[in-house]
Amino acid sequence: MSTPHPCAGEVLLGIRHLNKRFGGLQVTNDVTLDLRAGVVTTLVGPNGAGKTTLFNQITGHLVPDSGEIHWMGRPLLGKRPHEIARLGIARTFQDLRLFDHMTVRENVLTVTENRAWLWQPGGRSARDERAARVDAILDRTGLAGKAEARAIDLAYAERKFLSIARVMATGARIWLLDEPASGLDRGSYGHFLELLRSEVRNGVTVCIIEHNLDIVVSISDRIAFLDQGRLLADGDPQTVLNDPHLAAIYFGEQTS
Ligand SMILES: Nc1ncnc2c1ncn2[C@@H]1O[C@H](COP(=O)(O)OP(=O)(O)OP(=O)(O)O)[C@@H](O)[C@H]1O
Secondary structure, three states: OOOOOOOOOOOEEEEEEEEEEOOOOEEEEEOOOOOOOOEEEEEOOOOOOOOHHHHHOOOOOOOOEEEEEEEEEEEEOOOHHHHHHOOOOEEEEOOOOOOOOEHHHHHHHHHHHOOHOOOOOOOOOOHHHHHHHHHHHHHHHHOOOHHHOOOOOOHHHHHHHHHHHHHHHOOOOOOEEEEOOOOOHHHHHHHHHHHHHHHOOOEEEEEEEOOOOOHHHHHOOOEEEEOOOOOEEEEEEHHHHHHHHHHHHHHHHHHO
């Protein structure tokens, strides 16, 4: 998708032989996958393939039955979601999980509250630094004009951008984005792609769950294809998307 970032290649998240079962349903089946710095990896697969479940295991919202996950070489399993977030792993949720009755600005500010280390005051106070950083994020996500609106009063696309703004405010090294562009009109997803590309250029690593193949093609450096909990392919976008076997699985499910 873009010129690789200078530190591209280092394995940030190493997933090994991960398994998760819900009753009789194997939702993660021996998944081994590396998420590398500077690489945009897209998780693709039919509904119910286990994509969100994989995110949930990385972020500590679900505990795998077996397998390992390492963050920059250190074991991640056993840590709680807030500890994992603090390590530099941020995510969005399909249901966005905004603070509906807070303003847009407050939604972003709350993320920065426990991250004093991000703000290195020079002449200004840490509080002013935070406020300036939040303003910059609202500007970049197109929400500056809505800063004092309550989240619940935003249009759908604005709510999606607010969830991205909250991820930006974490200063995380890797972003796990769960269908961030679903339901966006073309103009909004053009803006979303631009924003994502610029963050990747600045060193953010992204793993994204996406169904819109236009977006998948335009943003991915690499595609990991999941079906029924299994990783069926992991490679360059053209190879994966042109595989007739995978297309039959994907479109078969899509049209059923
Ligand atoms: N907490 C749970 N308890 C039982 N089954 C679950 C639970 N969470 C997910 N599942 C099931 O696990 C399977 C994988 O779900 P998951 O949400 O990970 O799929 P997905 O690939 O993200 O799908 P989609 O593209 O529709 O979001 C589905 O069959 C789902 O119904």
